[in-house]
Structure formats: C-alpha cells, structure tokens
Amino acid sequence: MEQLHDLRVSRIIRLASPRALKEMLPVGEKVAATVTAGRREVENILTGKDSRMLVIVGPCSIHDMDAAREYASKLSVLRTELQHDLCIMMRVYFEKPRTTIGWKGFINDPHLDDTYDIEHGLFHARKLLLEINEMGLPSATEFLDPISPQYVADLVSWAAIGARTIESQTHRQMASGLSMPVGFKNSTDGRLNVAVDAIRSAMHPHSFLGIDQEGHSSVITTKGNPFGHLVLRGGEKPNYDAASIAVAESWIGKSGLEPSLLVDCSHANSGKKHEQQLTVWDNILKQKTEGNKSIVGVMIESNLYCGNQPFPEDPDKLRYGVSITDECLSWEETERMLREGAAVMRKLFQ
Numbered sequence: 001m002e003q004l005h006d007l008r009v010s011r012i013i014r015l016a017s018p019r020a021l022k023e024m025l026p027v028g029e030k031v032a033a034t035v036t037a038g039r040r041e042v043e044n045i046l047t048g049k050d051s052r053m054l055v056i057v058g059p060c061s062i063h064d065m066d067a068a069r070e071y072a073s074k075l076s077v078l079r080t081e082l083q084h085d086l087c088i089m090m091r092v093y094f095e096k097p098r099t100t101i102g103w104k105g106f107i108n109d110p111h112l113d114d115t116y117d118i119e120h121g122l123f124h125a126r127k128l129l130l131e132i133n134e135m136g137l138p139s140a141t142e143f144l145d146p147i148s149p150q151y152v153a154d155l156v157s158w159a160a161i162g163a164r165t166i167e168s169q170t171h172r173q174m175a176s177g178l179s180m181p182v183g184f185k186n187s188t189d190g191r192l193n194v195a196v197d198a199i200r201s202a203m204h205p206h207s208f209l210g211i212d213q214e215g216h217s218s219v220i221t222t223k224g225n226p227f228g229h230l231v232l233r234g235g236e237k238p239n240y241d242a243a244s245i246a247v248a249e250s251w252i253g254k255s256g257l258e259p260s261l262l263v264d265c266s267h268a269n270s271g272k273k274h275e276q277q278l279t280v281w282d283n284i285l286k287q288k289t290e291g292n293k294s295i296v297g298v299m300i301e302s303n304l305y306c307g308n309q310p311f312p313e314d315p316d317k318l319r320y321g322v323s324i325t326d327e328c329l330s331w332e333e334t335e336r337m338l339r340e341g342a343a344v345m346r347k348l349f350q
C-alpha cells in the first residue's frame with residue numbers, strides 16, 4: 001500500500017509534558033502572589049475599580065535571557081516607584097506571528113539558528129517567567145500556538161491574541177479558557193468588528209481538542225473569559241486619535257461590552273518607528289487630560305537600547321539589548337515617558 005500519512009512531515013520529536021516541565025520549574029509562593037495580584041490589577045482596571053493606567057511595556061520579542069533579566073530588574077524598580085499612578089507589567093513575548101516567514105520567537109527557535117529546539121525554548125521561557133514574577137513584576141505575553149499555554153500560562157497575568165489570529169476560532173476558544181484577562185487586537189487592516197466578535201466568542205464556554213497536563217490529546221471544555229477587551233494597534237492607518245477612539249467606543253457600546261480599551265503605541269500606530277510611540281503616548285495622555293475614560297491602558301515596545309537590528313546570520317555577533325524584531329524605545333526614553341505619564345495621571349486623580 002502507498003503511504004498515506006506524513007508525506008510532508010520530516011520529523012516528529014516528543015516533548016516533556018506540561019506537568020513534567022512544571023515539576024522541574026515549580027511555582028513558589030512569591031511567584032503565585034505576583035501572578036494573581038497582576039491578574040486582579042488588570043481586572044480591576046478593566047472594570048473601572050482601579051483608575052490607574054495599565055502599561056504593558058517591554059521588548060518586541062525575547063531572544064536573550066540576560067538582557068531580558070536586566071530589563072526586568074530595571075522595570076520592577078520603576079513599577080514600584082510609579083505604582084500609585086501606573087500599573088506596569090512586562091511584555092515578555094516568546095511567540096512571534098509573522099506576516100509571511102521569519103523567526104517565530106524564542107520558544108520556536110531559541111538558538112536563532114533554525115534548529116527549533118522547542119524543548120529548550122519552553123524550559124527557558126518558563127524559567128524566565130518565574131524569575132520575572134519572583135521580582136514582583138507581572139508578565140504579559142501573546143499566545144500564538146494553542147499548546148504553549150499549557151506550559152507557561154500559569155505565570156502570565158495578561159495575554160494578547162494578535163492581529164493575525166484574531167479571526168481564528170482556535171485562538172478564540174483558547175482565550176475562553178485562559179486564566180488571565182485577554183486583549184484582542186484589531187486586524188492588521190484595522191477592522192474592529194473581528195476583534196469585538198472574538199471578545200464575544202471568548203466570553204462563552206467552548207469544547208475543543210487540546211492537550212492535558214500529561215500531554216495527552218483531550219477534549220477541553222472551558223467556562224468563558226469575562227475579561228476580554230479591545231486593543232487598538234492601528235491598521236491601514238493609525239487608530240489612537242480621539243476620532244478613532246470614539247469609533248471604537250461605539251463598537252464596544254453596541255456590543256454591550258465593558259467600555260475599556262488599550263492602545264498599542266507600536267505596530268501600525270507607530271508605523272513601526274520606535275520614536276513615533278512617543279507621539280502616540282503624548283496623544284493618549286492629552287486625551288486622558290481632556291476627560292477620556294475608555295482608554296485604560298497602553299502597550300509600549302521598549303528594550304535596553306533603541307531601534308532594532310537584522311536577524312543575525314551569526315547569533316554571536318548580536319548587539320546586546322537591541323531588538324531583533326520590531327524597533328523598540330530605549331530604556332532611558334521609556335523611563336522618562338513613564339515618569340511623565342505617571343505625573344499626568346497623578347494630577348488627574350488628585
């Protein structure tokens with residue numbers, strides 16, 4: 001008989017189960033407290049019980065554990081300093097959705113050399129998330145692969161469904177079972193309706209195919225996620241200005257959702273130019289000063305040093321602390337803008 005299966009599969013490597021990884025890298029009390037408190041903070045901001053601005057800030061992607069740790073230790077100090085006005089969490093993105101092809105993030109290819117050592121990627125992603133939470137700094141990430149949450153989602157306080165997967169039933173189902181609030185991005189061309197559909201879909205229970213903690217394929221039945229919200233990331237044109245925010249508010253209002261949204265200062269809102277994020281941030285602060293209530297948070301792409309660098313032919317030649325995906329603001333710029341933003345928020349609520 002002719003072979004009928006795996007005609008285009010060249011390799012299958014069995015991985016350790018989620019439970020086995022968690023036994024190797026268990027959660028301690030401090031980490032559990034950080035994750036839970038981070039999730040509650042986001043929930044309270046989304047429902048208006050907490051009037052601070054949520055700030056999800058950090059590298060476009062994680063590729064170097066040392067640089068990520070250094071960034072996290074600086075950010076955890078700033079989080080404490082500005083905690084009365086801003087709720088700061090670190091963007092810790094291990095999975096990258098690509099427009100066509102490209103490096104798909106640390107979990108997929110941690111050595112940056114097409115060896116796809118996913119076991120290493122999952123281990124070190126989990127280890128870094130433990131370290132960041134141990135600093136008292138909650139983490140935010142995008143979930144892209146529907147299996148990876150089983151390995152790391154217990155360490156995440158805010159999650160995103162990205163612009164490229166917002167219409168995917170698989171991702172909406174996954175979000176319905178995630179334990180943290182989930183931000184849904186508008187589509188890459190700027191449509192809001194698909195993100196609103198995603199939020200409404202994820203609010204409901206679903207049953208679907210997934211894996212359990214032992215790695216066995218299973219029927220997963222979820223309860224629905226009541227903390228879905230819209231993230232404006234721009235599309236064919238930016239959508240952070242007051243007129244675009246009014247359109248978003250109307251979409252949310254019509255759908256009966258909580259009137260809370262986040263603005264991504266990067267991506268199509270910045271034209272992927274790192275310094276443009278400052279313009280978006282200033283505009284958001286101006287809208288807040290003028291009385292806007294619906295914008296409850298922002299996302300900022302920031303690293304130790306500004307800009308980005310090409311994906312390396314030789315990973316040893318990488319510049320330390322510089323993004324290998326989208327452009328990022330430098331740490332100095334980030335610190336300055338967040339201090340200014342905190343001062344604006346403080347004045348508003350005095």
Ligand SMILES: O=C[C@H](O)[C@H](O)COP(=O)(O)O
Nearest residue numbers: 096097098099100102325326
């Ligand atoms: O955040 C990173 C990128 O915007 C996203 O992954 C798409 O990147 P690409 O268009 O370079 O593939």
Ligand SMILES: C=C(OP(=O)(O)O)C(=O)O
Nearest residue numbers: 097162163164185233267
């Ligand atoms: C890819 C990202 O965003 P978006 O889905 O908005 O393009 C990202 O935040 O890394």
